[in-house]
Every structure is written in structure tokens, then in C-alpha cells.
Amino acid sequence: MTLPEILTHRAATQPDRRAYVFVNEDGEETAELTYAALHRRALAVAAELSRHCAPGDRALLLFPQCLDFIVAYFGCLYAGVVAVPVNPPRRGRVQEATVSIVRDCEPAAALTLSSLAALKSTVDELCGAPAWIAVDAVPAADFTPVEVGTDTLAFLQYTSGSTSKPKGVLVSHGNLLANQAMIRHGFGHDADSTVVGWAPFFHDQGLIGNVLQPLYVGATAILMSPGAFIRRPALWLATISRYRAHTSGGPNFAYDxxxxxxxxxxxxxxxxxxxxxVAFNGAEPIRPQTLCRFSETFAPAGFRESAFHPCYGLAEATLIVTGSRKGAGRRTLFADVDELAHGRLTPRTDGRELAGSGTALPGGTVRIVDPDTLEPRATGEVGEIWVAGDHVTQGYWKRPEATAETFPETFPGARFLRTGDLGVLAGDELYVVGRRKDLIIIRGRNHYPHDLEHTTEAAHPSVRPGSVAAFTVPGAEQEKLVVVAEIKRDDRHDADPAEVAGAIRAAVTREHDVALGALLLVRQGELPKTSSGKMMRAAARDRYLTEGFTRWPQETERTAP
Incomplete structure (x- = not known):
């Protein structure tokens, strides 16, 4: 059954079961949807959509984090309309990525809330005048869902834009079913597996993992806003505790x-x-030290280290690619840094600690391939991660060249996805070591940006975690290594800039045998990030080369090299 058919079935067989519950920043339940209520309201939205759209047309989903988003999403699935979730404007400002998406997808309709009517003129300016539908005001109506197959396009999941402009990933109904089956198997889910989540619904982790997976297995999801988590991380843990959640997780920074x-x-x-x-950890580099600190801190509250579930995925594979075995916890190994710089995984007890991202899940295949020769790499050799399976999506919206490049038919009998990520297999465990586009090569040695960034963060307590960017720029004789580091807001008036800079330079030289060409200490919030918190290194590099950053401690002095 496709997801629309699964929802129809659940509404008929367990109509009063709570599918979704939303809690606010105080932990209070503010909204809920039973399976029957979701089905009924989604049919009404589909009926309204059918008045303005034909199957295959696109519809923007412009919502803050709320359950009406889920109603709108399933309304699109019922109507055969292609949903396009986007990051909604905040404080009256439309993010650059959202502008790009709205223009690119050519929507025939925009689904939103009555309270966001003021956005209509902005959207109209970007893409004409799509039909404007306030989901919370749509009257009840009967509708016969449009028949769809596994190859039918379900929605466009736009990439985060961490290395380029967002691209619309073509996710079919078959892709959704394949990936949901993989998640269920990897996480060991059943109808009693309550999920707690706070990731944005317009992000693949929030939508595929926290919203669609519970419905797929017939469970209940307890949902909250990303803002609530950022302001009160302990609320996330309190919600897991209160609802006796089986599964919850987020990027590495959430545990920090x-x-x-x-x-x-x-x-x-x-x-x-x-x-x-299942405490899943994905969407950004997994740091062993983070997992250790979290386990030590929350063991007195009953947290078991075996619950850690490192995983790896990306929008082009719908969501998940690899994951740990349930209850197995994390796997790490120590690697020789020099050997790793030359593309080889060699164990060394005093080397760099790598965190595993699990194994390929049933229905999926992972290969490590030389990105230049396109030849398979042997176990223990670093290369580009390639993925095959029914969860690999159809390509990119209106990007035939990018589709051909990223989804090649290099190996007979299989269509692979080139992830752009660099990794290595040790046995069947995948270790992700960096991103090919971000790879820094100095004097013939490979340096992975997140390693340099981690060293910078650990060098001094005033450096803000998760807020460091490492990249290269042209130099007189060779590429120059640049590190931009944000200083914690609470420390910016007390810390000694010379002390912080000295500690960072010494640590980078000691750990990586490379000197910094430039080090910029900047105020908190200067570095560009995606909506899911990923560092946008390309955008940071462009900003360094053009308008520059607001340096710390001279917070009014803007400089560029």
C-alpha cells in the first residue's frame, strides 16, 4: 500500500488512535490529530486543491511547525498534487533558499494558515499568483483520492543548500515506501514505538523520520518545534521521559x-x-566525544549507551542509507591520521577516533568508489559513497545534467546515487570522513574540514560549538587555509582574543601539521548555516572573499581580505 492508502486504512481500522500530538515550549499539549481526523481533513484539502490544480502540479507548504502541515501534506498526496515543503518566512524575512525554491518549483497553489495571509503578496511577487489555500479554514468535503503508483511523484524534497543552491529531489511513492520499510527494520519499530521529534517538517529528517514513519507503523508521534528545542534542550528529554518514547534523535549538536x-x-x-x-544521530558528522559526554551525563537518568543509533542518509536517498543495529550502540575505531590523509584506513591506537554510521539496511547497497576513475575501492580505502536501492530517488526537478551526473548507470544492472560524501568501509560498517566538495588539499595531503573545525572548537572554551568553518582561498603560491570561528556570546567581553587565537593556531598545527593562513574570530551568528544547522562552507568562503565578517572583539569593524 502507498502512504495515502495506509492512512485510509488506519482511519478505518483505528480511527480514534492519536496519530500526532503537538506540545508547546512549556510541554503542554496544544493540538492533536487522530487517524480519522487526519484522513477527514486531508480529504477536504484535497477537494479544495482539485479545484485549482491538476495531478502533478506543485503546491507550496508554507507553515510554521504545526499539525496543519501534516494535513496539507496528506491533502496533496490524496489529490495527486506534488507537495513542496519550504522553510516559512520568519520575522517578515524570506530566506534566500526559500526564494530560490519558490521560483524553481513553479507552484500552482500555496497551502498555509489563515494567520499567514500577509505572505500572499510576497509569494505572488516570486511566482505569479498561485491559489492561496488556508488549510485551517477549509470546509469539510468528500473526495475520492487520486490513484497513484509507486513511480508517481509524491513530493519535492529540496536539498539544504549547504554546498550549492537547493535542488528539488524527485521523491516517488515507491521511494517513500522503500525507505519507510528500511527505517522500520533498522529501528525495530511497531505500533507501540512512540516517536518524539522536533526537526523541521520541511527537512527530510523531520518529515520522513518523525512524521511519516510513525504513521507507516501505526504508532503515535509527539512533536514539538525546533525553536522550542533550541531554547530549551531539556524539554526534548523531558518529553521523551513523559511519553515513554521508544525513538527520538537529531543531529550531533542536539546531544551537545x-x-x-x-x-x-x-x-x-x-x-x-x-x-x-533508539537515540538516532545523523545529518551531520558524528563525534564520539559527544556520545561519551551524553552517556556519562544522563546515565543517572536511565539512559543506556546501547540506545545510540548512529546513521547516515541524504535527501537523494529519501532519507536513511545506513544505520546501527538496534541495541548495538556506537562503533568507533582509531585511525592513523597520515594514512587517512592519503586515502587509507589504518588502525592506530593513538590516532583519530572515527564514529561509525552503521551498515547498509535491507534493500540498500553501499559501495565505495574512486570519484575520479569510477572504479570500486577496496575495503579500508577512502572513496566516494555510492548508494543503490528502491529508496534512491528519481533525480532532480528540472536539472537533467545534475541528474545524469549524480544518478549514473555506471555499474551494470543498478542505478546508483553519487552522494558526494567521502567514506570508508571497515568490514560492513560505514565511516563517513568528509564531503568531496569541501575536501582541503594542502601540499598533497587531504584535510577534512570538520576535523579542523573540531580541533578549533576543542582548543578554547570560548569557541562556540558547531560554529566553525574551515576552507581554503587562493594564495600567492598555494591555497591558504582559513578558519572562521564564532565566539560564545557570553564570553565575548571577557575572553582574551590573543589567548583564544594562540590556542587555536597551536592546536591546528599540533593536530594536523598545517599552519593557518588566516584565523578570524567573529561574533555569534555570523557564519551561514542551513535550516537544519549544517555549516555552509561555500557561503562562508564567498563571504570571506567579498563583504567579510564582523570580527571580534571589534564588533563594528567589517573586513574582507
């Missing part, structure tokens, strides 16, 4: 944020994380 808050205010009294069986 919880540890940091616990260091300031202590572990909340009464917190019980013993129900948490």
Missing part, C-alpha cells in the same frame, strides 16, 4: 546542547530515559 544545559542547570529531577531504545 543537552549536555551543555545540564552543565549549567543540572540533570532535571525525575527525568527517566529508560524507555529510549
Amino acid at each position: 546542547a543537552c549536555v551543555a544545559q545540564a552543565a549549567r542547570t543540572g540533570v532535571p529531577e525525575g527525568l527517566d530515559l529508560s524507555s529510549w531504545q
Whole structure:
């Protein structure tokens, strides 16, 4: 059954079961949807859409984090309309990525809330005048869902734009079903596996993992906003405890944020994380030190280290590609840094600690390929991660050249996805070591930006975690290594700039045997990031070369090289 058919079935067989519950920043339940209510409201939205759109037309989903988004999404699926989730404007400002998406997808309709009517003129200026539908005001109506097949396009999942402009990934109904089956198998889900999530619904982790997976297995999802998590990381853990969640997770920084808050205010009294069986970690580099600190901090609250579930995925594979085995916890190894710089994985007890991202899930294939010769690499050799399976999507919207490049038919009998990520297999475990476009090569040695960034963060406590960018720019004789590091807002008036800079330069030289060509200490919030928190290194490099950054401590002095 496709997802629309699954929802129809659940509405008929368990109409009163709570599918989704939304909690606010105080942990209070503010909205809920039973399977029957979601089905009924989605049919009404589909009926309204059918008055303005034909199957295959695109519809923007312009929502803050709320359950009406889910109603709109399934309304699109029922109507055969291609949903296009986007990051909604905040404080009256439309993000550059959102502008690009709106113009690119050529929407026939925009689904939103009555309270966001003021956005209509902005959207009209960008893409004409699509039909404007306030989902919370759509009257009840009967509708017969449009028949779809596994090859029918379900929605466009735009990439985060961390290395280029967002591209619309063509996700079919078959892709969704294949990836949902992989998640269910990897996470060990059933109808009793309550999920807690806060990732944005317009992001693949939030939509595919936290919204669609619970419906696929017939479970309940407890959802909250990303803003609530950012302001109160402990609320995430309290919600897991309160609802006895089986599964929850996020990028690596989410676990760091919880540890940091616990260091300031202590572990909340009464917190019980013993129900948490799958604590997934993905969407950015996984750091072994983060997992250790989180385990040590929250073990008294019942958290088990075996619950950690490192995973790897990307929008072009719908979501998940590899994952740990449930209950196995994390896997790490120590690698010789010099050997890794030359593309070889060689164990060394005092080397760099790498975190595994799990193994290929049933239905999927992972290969490590030389990105230049396109020949398979042997076990233990670094190369580009290639993925095949029914979860690999159809390509990019209106990007035939990019589609041909990223989804080649290089190997007989299989259509692979070139991820652009660099990795290595040790046995069947995947270790992701960097991104090909971000790879820094100095004097013939490979340096992975997130390693340099991690060293910078660890060099001094005033450096803001997750807020460092490393890249190269042209130099007189060779590429020049640049590091831009944000200083914590609370430390910017007390820390000594010379001390911070000295610690960073010494650490980078000591750990990586390379000297920094330029080091910029900047105020918090200067570095560009995607909506999911990924560092936009290309955008940081462009900004360094053009308008420059606001340096710390001279916060009014803007400089560019």
C-alpha cells in the first residue's frame, strides 16, 4: 500500500488512535490529530486543491511547525498534487533558499494558515499568483483520492543548500515506501514505538523520520518545534521521559546542547530515559566525544549507551542509507591520521577516533568508489559513497545534467546515487570522513574540514560549538587555509582574543601539521548555516572573499581580505 492508502486504512481500522500530538515550549499539549481526523481533513484539502490544480502540479507548504502541515501534506498526496515543503518566512524575512525554491518549483497553489495571509503578496511577487489555500479554514468535503503508483511523484524534497543552491529531489511513492520499510527494520519499530521529534517538517529528517514513519507503523508521534528545542534542550528529554518514547534523535549538536544545559542547570529531577531504545544521530558528522559526554551525563537518568543509533542518509536517498543495529550502540575505531590523509584506513591506537554510521539496511547497497576513475575501492580505502536501492530517488526537478551526473548507470544492472560524501568501509560498517566538495588539499595531503573545525572548537572554551568553518582561498603560491570561528556570546567581553587565537593556531598545527593562513574570530551568528544547522562552507568562503565578517572583539569593524 502507498502512504495515502495506509492512512485510509488506519482511519478505518483505528480511527480514534492519536496519530500526532503537538506540545508547546512549556510541554503542554496544544493540538492533536487522530487517524480519522487526519484522513477527514486531508480529504477536504484535497477537494479544495482539485479545484485549482491538476495531478502533478506543485503546491507550496508554507507553515510554521504545526499539525496543519501534516494535513496539507496528506491533502496533496490524496489529490495527486506534488507537495513542496519550504522553510516559512520568519520575522517578515524570506530566506534566500526559500526564494530560490519558490521560483524553481513553479507552484500552482500555496497551502498555509489563515494567520499567514500577509505572505500572499510576497509569494505572488516570486511566482505569479498561485491559489492561496488556508488549510485551517477549509470546509469539510468528500473526495475520492487520486490513484497513484509507486513511480508517481509524491513530493519535492529540496536539498539544504549547504554546498550549492537547493535542488528539488524527485521523491516517488515507491521511494517513500522503500525507505519507510528500511527505517522500520533498522529501528525495530511497531505500533507501540512512540516517536518524539522536533526537526523541521520541511527537512527530510523531520518529515520522513518523525512524521511519516510513525504513521507507516501505526504508532503515535509527539512533536514539538525546533525553536522550542533550541531554547530549551531539556524539554526534548523531558518529553521523551513523559511519553515513554521508544525513538527520538537529531543531529550531533542536539546531544551537545543537552549536555551543555545540564552543565549549567543540572540533570532535571525525575527525568527517566529508560524507555529510549533508539537515540538516532545523523545529518551531520558524528563525534564520539559527544556520545561519551551524553552517556556519562544522563546515565543517572536511565539512559543506556546501547540506545545510540548512529546513521547516515541524504535527501537523494529519501532519507536513511545506513544505520546501527538496534541495541548495538556506537562503533568507533582509531585511525592513523597520515594514512587517512592519503586515502587509507589504518588502525592506530593513538590516532583519530572515527564514529561509525552503521551498515547498509535491507534493500540498500553501499559501495565505495574512486570519484575520479569510477572504479570500486577496496575495503579500508577512502572513496566516494555510492548508494543503490528502491529508496534512491528519481533525480532532480528540472536539472537533467545534475541528474545524469549524480544518478549514473555506471555499474551494470543498478542505478546508483553519487552522494558526494567521502567514506570508508571497515568490514560492513560505514565511516563517513568528509564531503568531496569541501575536501582541503594542502601540499598533497587531504584535510577534512570538520576535523579542523573540531580541533578549533576543542582548543578554547570560548569557541562556540558547531560554529566553525574551515576552507581554503587562493594564495600567492598555494591555497591558504582559513578558519572562521564564532565566539560564545557570553564570553565575548571577557575572553582574551590573543589567548583564544594562540590556542587555536597551536592546536591546528599540533593536530594536523598545517599552519593557518588566516584565523578570524567573529561574533555569534555570523557564519551561514542551513535550516537544519549544517555549516555552509561555500557561503562562508564567498563571504570571506567579498563583504567579510564582523570580527571580534571589534564588533563594528567589517573586513574582507
